[in-house]
Amino acid sequence: AAAMLRCLSSFLCFWALRLPLVPLGSGAASPRGLDVASYRERVRAMFYHAYEHYLESAFPYDELRPLTCDGQDTWGSFSLTLIDALDTLLILGNVSEFQRVVSVLQEGVDFDIDVNASVFETNIRVVGGLLSAHLLSKKAGIAVEAGWPCSGPLLRMAEEAARKLLPAFQTPTGMPYGTVNLLHGVNPGETSVTCTAGIGTFIVEFATLSHLTGDPVFEDVARKALKALWKNRSDIGLVGNHIDVITAKWVAQDAGIGAGVDSYFEYLVKGAILLQDKELMSMFLEYNKAIKNYTKFDDWYLWVQMYKGTVSMPVFQSLEAYWPGLQSLIGDVDNAMRTFLNYYTVWKQFGGLPEFYNIPQGYTVDKREGYPLRPELIESAMYLYRATRDPTLLELGRDAVESIEKISKVDCGFATIKDLRDHRLDNRMESFFLAETVKYLYLLFDPDNFIHNDGSAFDVVITPYGECVLDAGGYVFNTEAHPIDPAALHCCRKRKEEQWEVEDLLREFYSLKKNKKFPLKRASDHGEGESAKDSDASSEKGGEKRSSKKTPHSLLSCPSQSFNSKLAVLGQVFLDNT
Secondary structure, three states: OHHHHHHOOOOOHHHHOOOOOOOOOOOOOOOOOOOHHHHHHHHHHHHHHHHHHHHHHOOOOOEEEOOOOEEEOOOOOOOHHHHHHHHHHHHOOOHHHHHHHHHHHHHHOOOOOOOEEEHHHHHHHHHHHHHHHHHHOOOOOOOOOOOOOOOOHHHHHHHHHHHHHHHHHOOOOOOOOOEEEOOOEOOOOOOOEEEOHHHHOOHHHHHHHHHHHOOOHHHHHHHHHHHHHHHOOOOOOOOOOEEEOOOOOEEEOEEOOOOOOHHHHHHHHHHHHHHOOHHHHHHHHHHHHHHHHHOEEOOEEOEEEOOOOOEEEOEEEHHHHHHHHHHHHOOOHHHHHHHHHHHHHHHHHHOOOOOEEEOOOOEEOOOOOOEOOOOHHHHHHHHHHHHHOOHHHHHHHHHHHHHHHHHHEEOOEEOEEEEOOOOEEEOOEOOHHHHHHHHHHHHHOOOOOHHHOOOOOOEEEEEOOEEEEEOOOOOEEOOOOOEEOHHHHHOOOOOHHHOOOHHHHHHHHHHHHHOOOOOOOOOOOOOOOOOHHHHHOOEEEOOEEEOOOOOOOOOOOOOOOOHHHHHHHOOOOOOOOO
16 A cells, blocks of 8 residues: 555656656755746746736637737637636635636636637637636635536536537548537538647547546547547558548648647547556557657657658757657656757757757748747656756756746736747737646746645545545646546446446435335446446356346445556556556
8 A cells, every 4th residue: 555655656647657756845956046936936926917917908808919908819719818727826826716717717608609619729728627627626625516526517618618529520530620610510611631639639638528427428539539540540650740531531741749740649648647548558659669760860850751751841840849748758758858958959049949940950940930938848847857856957947937038028918929039029828828838837846736746645525426536646737738637537437337326325325324225226337347238147158047146235335446446546557567
């Protein structure tokens, strides 16, 4: 048991099995002269400078326009920045504002609107943000309803938003359209070409929804889309950038780890961690071999032709900077650090990461010189610092704070940097600045944050399905940096033979006083475990029939779980070969 609890000291559970972790705590090593607490407070001030000006000048629009101090709708008219910033508020410790925003969102957000919305962006920002906030509600002091985390207003909102996306998945291949109308479904003239990431970035949010609500449709469509991409990889093991979701023909055949592909690989790893799914991990590891064989050169990753492996674009894209963090999650820390240091040299050269960087020339690419305050390099620094405690990673955090404050801070927030060469600004502050960039910076400088919980603290809740351990750590971030507690996925449904109807539980409870027994009625199956038919049917062996006997559950006791299930409740992932 002690060893199991020590395993919780990892930042992410899968990681713990592969990395020797340096002890975490406030006395961490830091570069000489770098005051970690001071930078943490500067990041907090950055957040509130942006957040308060969004509320004053832009709400209820999706995003703040910081140069003109007004707002605009960008991804669907959801008050998107408010949803994206919600869990960041709690990570910064602002419980009262978290509670206020939850009330505002419940009253003001409506998904039954005639708006064309990005399926990908709505999933990662809206569905992901609402799921994360739902799972953090109790920690934030909200009086959760009976049955939480298997029910709740934010969960219902997330489910409603996700159902609006389901029509996009109704294609011959199971790969979704990129855009859907929230009122009418897929428009008749909608393009059937979708980027790879727009197909393969659903398993984290949709599987979480399925496990919490009991409806398997979300996880089913996400898995079908993932497998369709896997099925259509090239003979050398690579996937392209854009594919026709009707014909499964690759339209853009550039293969790499960056824009248009990135979060597909990320979700194979994080889906494997979240769901303890060896198939997803094996898919990623096969891709990883091909990526190393064909795209990796001197710890940089280039773009190649997906069928031939020949170099098509010798560029580094800022979105690729997530890759070292992803490598750390599978234990490949040495390679991760070498690639991170390459990317860090680009940051030092410009004070940010240009969208495209020509590696042979060592300079920006024409019309791709901007930096929209993206989080990816900071994200990788946060992951790697948890693994190595290398002070170089804190230096990146310091440089990011200094650069962003010096270049992009304006009276009404922080503006996208249009050109890193002359520091011209653009009139936009994307919601991911508060959802991701500020959050990862804060977590880099806050080693004692609850997100970094080592398992020494946790909460036990009673659900209609039994006792459940939550908030023990091991959070899995979606690609918009919304943390999902993996233990929650085991709170709301069991295998069929281990489920009860809520009514029967209540009946059993009251029967204790009356000394009466009632038969336990099994709930309907939602796609996990054996079916009732399989469970109840007689089996034949050697020409004889044997009836399978059931042992009745004791009153109000949790049914016994397998060894893996017990570990899963603690948010851990143990593979058979570890």
